[in-house]
Amino acid sequence: MTKALAIQAKSISKTFRISEDSHNTVKHRLFNLFNPPRTKKVEALKTMDFEIYKGECIGLLGRNGCGKSTLIKLLAGVYPSDTGNINIFGTTLLMNLGVGMSHELTARENIYVSASVLGLKIKEIDEIFDKIVDFAELREFIDSKIKFFSSGMVARLAFSIAVNAGADIMFLDEIFAVGDMKFQEKAIKVFESSWIEGKTVILVSHSMDTIKKYCNRTAFMKNGSLVYFGNTDKAIEMYVEDNH
Ligand SMILES: Nc1ncnc2c1ncn2[C@@H]1O[C@H](COP(=O)(O)OP(=O)(O)OP(=O)(O)O)[C@@H](O)[C@H]1O
Numbered sequence: 001m002t003k004a005l006a007i008q009a010k011s012i013s014k015t016f017r018i019s020e021d022s023h024n025t026v027k028h029r030l031f032n033l034f035n036p037p038r039t040k041k042v043e044a045l046k047t048m049d050f051e052i053y054k055g056e057c058i059g060l061l062g063r064n065g066c067g068k069s070t071l072i073k074l075l076a077g078v079y080p081s082d083t084g085n086i087n088i089f090g091t092t093l094l095m096n097l098g099v100g101m102s103h104e105l106t107a108r109e110n111i112y113v114s115a116s117v118l119g120l121k122i123k124e125i126d127e128i129f130d131k132i133v134d135f136a137e138l139r140e141f142i143d144s145k146i147k148f149f150s151s152g153m154v155a156r157l158a159f160s161i162a163v164n165a166g167a168d169i170m171f172l173d174e175i176f177a178v179g180d181m182k183f184q185e186k187a188i189k190v191f192e193s194s195w196i197e198g199k200t201v202i203l204v205s206h207s208m209d210t211i212k213k214y215c216n217r218t219a220f221m222k223n224g225s226l227v228y229f230g231n232t233d234k235a236i237e238m239y240v241e242d243n244h
Helices: 026-031 068-075 109-117 122-136 151-166 179-191 208-214 232-242
Strands: 004-020 039-053 057-061 083-088 092-096 168-172 200-204 219-223 225-230
Touching: 004 068, 004 200, 026 232, 039 068, 039 083, 039 200, 039 225, 057 068, 057 208, 057 232, 068 083, 068 168, 068 200, 109 122, 109 151, 122 151, 151 179, 200 208, 219 232, 225 232
Parallel strands: 057 200, 057 219, 092 168, 168 200
Antiparallel strands: 004 039, 004 083, 219 225
């Protein structure tokens, strides 16, 4: 039987340009009118190809700054890729401290917006609304703008929307690191329930135990390159070695 694709990335890459000078004051700008700010290129993602299949739980490992978040932001459509193309087969939700959520909207409004992005009709969202709020334990704050939330509260809300509104593909960037103990236990329960069956999960984590427990394949990244993508134990070994 052929496996169904969830994500296909062909020759994708991303380079950021960051300003090296601080032409921030009026005086500085005037003196440097004909001298544009110098920019530095950061090759956050070097050209890479890979395929992820439906139902897989993929680990993403690598040291700080190696490009993990950039990669999942590209896959989730937050940034466009500079080259190549990405095919996504299913609905996605990126749960990285509320990327994809609007900080100017309340938790209630964000639930409706995000769940509609996931393809639900208003009536269907009405039906699961309480479940989302209770799972996230945010009833008291439901009509507050999420810009006043802590990062853990935003992560709880995003996770709850994705779990209850049924995203097919979830990008979890350090989900076990942002939540408090109780939330982590809930997240683990979700991972160990039948909910996860058939879902595709990309899990960024610095916790080897988490990656080992849940990921059937793991990618190891270094300096923007996808060095290895396959057996989880082997990827962990490479990551541990890279930390020595
Ligand atoms: N929006 C941006 N503008 C400019 N440079 C960026 C931007 N986002 C990331 N970078 C740079 O791209 C590189 C990869 O960053 P990224 O956040 O993807 O790493 P990471 O592996 O997720 O790190 P961490 O483990 O610390 O979360 C870094 O050098 C970072 O400074």
